[in-house]
Each structure stands twice: as C-alpha cells, then as structure tokens.
Amino acid sequence: MGTAELRETPETGAWVSTAARRGARSPDHGIPADTDPGIPEGREQEGWGTALDEERYEVPYHRPLWIEEPARRRRLPDPVRTAAVRAVLIIAVTLTQAVIAFLCTLAGSWLAFPMVLSSVAGTVVATWGVLDVWITRQVWNQRHGVVSDPSSTARALRRERRTARRQAGAAEQRQERIRRQGSAGQLSHP
Structure with a gap:
C-alpha cells in the first residue's frame, strides 16, 4: 500500500x-x-x-x-511442456476442421468431403500428440530420477547389505591368505 x-x-x-x-x-x-x-x-x-x-x-x-x-505445483520440464503445447495446437486445429466439416455438410458444399477426410487424419495426429506428451513425460521421469521415499529406503537397505557382503568377503579372503601363508612357511609336520 x-x-x-x-x-x-x-x-x-x-x-x-x-x-x-x-x-x-x-x-x-x-x-x-x-x-x-x-x-x-x-x-x-x-x-x-x-x-x-x-x-x-x-x-x-x-x-x-x-x-x-508461490507456485502450487512445480513447472513442467521443457520437453514435456513443448510436447503439451504441440498437442494442444494439433487438437485445436483438428476441432476447427471438424466444425468446418460439419458446417460444410449442413450447407451441402463440395468442401465437406475433403474436410471430413482431413478431420479424420487430424484425429489420428492429435491422438499421436497426446501419446507423445505421455511418453515424453515418462521418459523424462525415468532419465532424471524422480525418487520416491520407498525406493530411496530400499536403495539404502541394498547399499547396507552390499557393504556387509563386501566386508564379509574381504574378511574371508584375509583368512584364506593367512591359511595359505601359514602352510607355505612350514616344511614338515612334527
């Protein structure tokens, strides 16, 4: 104020x-x-x-x-946002073609048939656009590691088990080395 x-x-x-x-x-x-x-x-x-x-x-x-x-949700990643904008534009053009095809059909215009064909093709392309957004989002999440709590907890447990296994293996190797060295220096038994 x-x-x-x-x-x-x-x-x-x-x-x-x-x-x-x-x-x-x-x-x-x-x-x-x-x-x-x-x-x-x-x-x-x-x-x-x-x-x-x-x-x-x-x-x-x-x-x-x-x-x-402050934003309530985080911003979409750039590739996902680009795919979403592309999909929205394709859907808008397809809907416009469908409306024009409908109006041309009502008017009995020769343009009705080509517009219906282009609307069908636009519907296929719009479906591809929506799938592109979904796939791009999944790929981005997989590549950039959206970590949830259960998986990070599981990773920590796996890391602890791996460390324990390595320590146990190293101790076993030391014992084996000691056994070999102890018998190698001995020429005969008493």
Whole structure:
C-alpha cells in the first residue's frame, strides 16, 4: 500500500500528507477516510482544501497489476511442456476442421468431403500428440530420477547389505591368505 508522508507547503507552511493530497481516500477501495493519521494534531485544516492545492500536490497511487504467489505445483520440464503445447495446437486445429466439416455438410458444399477426410487424419495426429506428451513425460521421469521415499529406503537397505557382503568377503579372503601363508612357511609336520 504505502506510507503517509508529511510535507510542509512552501506558501503557507502547513503540514500536508500524501494521503490527504489524494482526496483523503483509502488507496484500496476509494472509500473516504474519516481522519488522516499522517497529519499532526491541530494541523488538519491549515492552508489545505483548495482545488489548486489538490492539483499541485497530487501524487498518483500505482497499484501493482499482479501479486507474485508461490507456485502450487512445480513447472513442467521443457520437453514435456513443448510436447503439451504441440498437442494442444494439433487438437485445436483438428476441432476447427471438424466444425468446418460439419458446417460444410449442413450447407451441402463440395468442401465437406475433403474436410471430413482431413478431420479424420487430424484425429489420428492429435491422438499421436497426446501419446507423445505421455511418453515424453515418462521418459523424462525415468532419465532424471524422480525418487520416491520407498525406493530411496530400499536403495539404502541394498547399499547396507552390499557393504556387509563386501566386508564379509574381504574378511574371508584375509583368512584364506593367512591359511595359505601359514602352510607355505612350514616344511614338515612334527
């Protein structure tokens, strides 16, 4: 919204707030305000109120066109979004062809038959476009690893088991090496 500023007018020396210059209206709804908290007590009416003063000191209030809000869902990946836009355009053209074919059929125009054929072809292409979006999304998810909690937990368990197996194998190899070295240095039995 904004804050009220106090300024002293050069001619009269009276204190005037920017909210008062706007006609003492609420910036949100245009509702007249009863009092202006920005003007010091006892200075509400000093040297203020003529049309000339209002025009000279008017400060426009600029309300933003939109307010940024955090996204509820994440943005689609670029390849998926491209495929979705392509599919929507193909579907729009196919629907337009179907409407034209219907209207040409009602009018008895020679253009009806070619438009029906192109609508059938457009339906096949639109189906391909929708499948393309679905396949592109699945491929992107598979390549870029959308990890869910159960699979990541399973991965951690597998990693722990693999580490335990490696340690057990290393210990077994050490024991085997000790056994071989111990018998290699011995020439005869007592």
